[in-house]
Amino acid sequence: MKRARIRARRVEPAVRRASARIHFGTSGWRGILGEDVDFPRLRVLVRAVADWVREGSSGDRILIGFDGRFASEEMAICAARVLVDEGLRPELATRISPTPAITHALAHRRCAAGLVLTASHNPPAYHGMKVFGPRGAPIPDPDARRIEELAGLRLGDDGPPSSERLGRRLDFRPSHERAIAALLDRDAFRDFPLTVVFDAMHGAAAGSIDSILPETGARVRTLRSSIDPRFGGTAPDPNADNLSLLASEVGKTKGLVVGLATDGDGDRFGVVDGRGRWLTETQVVALLVDHLAGRGLLRRGIAISAATGSLVEKVARDHGLSVTRHPIGFKWLSAAIGTGRADAAGEESGGFAYAPIGPDKDGVLAGCLIADRVVHSGEPLEDQVETLEARFGPSACGRAALRATVESARAFEELERDPPDRFGRARVVGVDGQWGLRLDLSDGGFVMWRRSGTEPLVRVYAEAGDARALVxxxxxxxxxxQGRARSR
Incomplete structure (x- = not known):
């Protein structure tokens, strides 16, 4: 305790004043550390969260977690001290924890809210804070706007807290790991020896999958398992470009093998099959839905995002499950789980949730369930993907991004005002402008543009019949x- 207080004093600046208003993006407050995100603004935001909690009726206990980024623990300690000042009861993680461990604890305890100091999959220069509601789901937009409003009223109240107390310190990881382990079929792991190569990407989920799966008898080899605030110099996003090391290691491993990865705070997944091929998020979510439904663990339905590929929907409907599509941002999918409309949810950017574990995305859970699926069938994952796509049709899905500029903003606005009738060789058969701009195409695929809520980017999503057509x-x-396509 004494060491933690000393560290907090050393890092927290008291002189800089919070002046700019705080804005929540798709997933909480986020920006460049030292520019958009700093201690004065953090203190303002936490005080606003305290005001918001007092307006509600869910009690006064707030869970706090943090990842391994620069100053994360110091920021978490600062948040706890502010909440004590505000008369609330913080419960602070004893160590770096994946975000899903915090949301799992919220889903199974009586709390008013949860705070996690993280910038998730963003580059190392970023930091921020996610805010969760009493049951572990990301707060909905009206609550985010209310906290922003309260933060605006608190802008001058950015000084260091007077309290030296932090509240209780708790380890949230073991209960989360036990809950996931209880879902796994230990007999199947014994019947089919599996090697798992786990790439933690220097993130908060290091020590999670590689703690859970060895207990089943699986052999687990780890990559990038040390905590590194620089994440080895890359963004901790488990996409194909960032998992070449994992793909290489899996490709060199003999026998039944699968590669798993998690992002900076452990809520997103990446999967590599036994041939060293990265699987798209749509393929992975389809495999997970098929696996859980086949085990009789899904009954109510599936929630997916507007940019998720059609394979998930086809698999779910084949199991007699209802499917609902929602705006991009996992908070919308979490809401569907929270209201009982869905047992599970998945999205195009590596998020998957299963209601009994928690309503928010969980990369640790997704990875462990993929391993469970492999041993359940005893077949290599690549064969299972081929079987699924042979039955329901191929689905090549992907995403790209372009830095937001004045020119790209104008081009996007022109697209929204006047969508094209054709896109490449395909006719446009449907236009949806609810959550960006989505064009449904005559070949069964789609293309979608959307402004990022966390970075200065315009994101692009698409589905096509094969990988080349997707590119x-x-x-x-x-x-x-870039304004070049319409002239062609």
Whole structure:
């Protein structure tokens, strides 16, 4: 305790004043550490969260977690001290914890809210704070706007807290790991020896999958398992470009093998099959839905995002499950779980949730369930993907991004005002402008543009019949933003 207080004093600046208003993006407050995110603004935001909690009726206990980024623990300690000042009861993690461990604890305890100091999959220069409601779901937009409003009223109240107390210190990881382990079929792991190569990407989930799966008898080899605030110099996003090391290691491993990865705070997944091939998020979510439904663990339905590929929907409906589509941002999918409309949810950017564990995305859970699926069938994951796509049709899905500029903003606005009738060789058969701009195409695929809520980017999503067609589709979508496609 004494060491933690000393560290907090050393890092917290008292002189800089919070002046700019705080804004929540798709997933909480986020920005460049030392510019958009700093201690004065953090103190303002936490005091606003305290005001918001007092307006509600869920009690006064707030859970606090943190990842391994620069100053994360110091920021968490600062938040706890502010909450004590505000008369609330913080419960602070004893160690770096994946975000899903905090949301799992919220889902199974009586709390008013949860705070996690993290910037998730963003580059190392970023930091921020996620805010969760009493049951572990990201707060909905009206609550985010209310906290922003309260923060605006608190802008001058950015000084260091007077309290030296932090509240209780708790380890949230073991109960989360036990809950996931209880879902796994230990007999199947014994019947089919599996090697798992786990790439923690220097993130908060290091020590999670590689703690859970060895207990089943699986052999687990780890990559990038040390905590590194610089994440080895790359963004801790488990996409194909960032998992070449994992793909190489899996490809060199003999026998039944799968590669798993998690992002900076452990809520997103990445999966590599036994041939060293990165699987798209749509393929992974389809495999997970098929696996859980086949085990009789899904009954109510599935919630997916507007940019998730059609394979998930086809698999779910084949199991007699209802499917609902929602705006991009996992908070919308968490809401569907929270209201009982869905047992599970998945999205295009590596998020998957299963209601009994928690309503928010969980990369640790997704990875462990993929391993469970492999041993359940005893077949290599690549064969299972081929079987699924042979039955329901191929689905090549992907995403790209372009830095937001004045020119790309104008091009996007023109697209929204006047969507094209054709996109490449396909006719546009449907236009949806609810959550960005989505064009449904005559070949069964789609293309979608959307402004990022966390970074200065315009994101592009697409589905096509094969990988080459997907690359062409994404490239064409980017050219539309660069103003070059319409003249062709």
């Amino acid at each position: 062409r589709r994404l490239q064409l979508a980017l050219r539309f933003l």
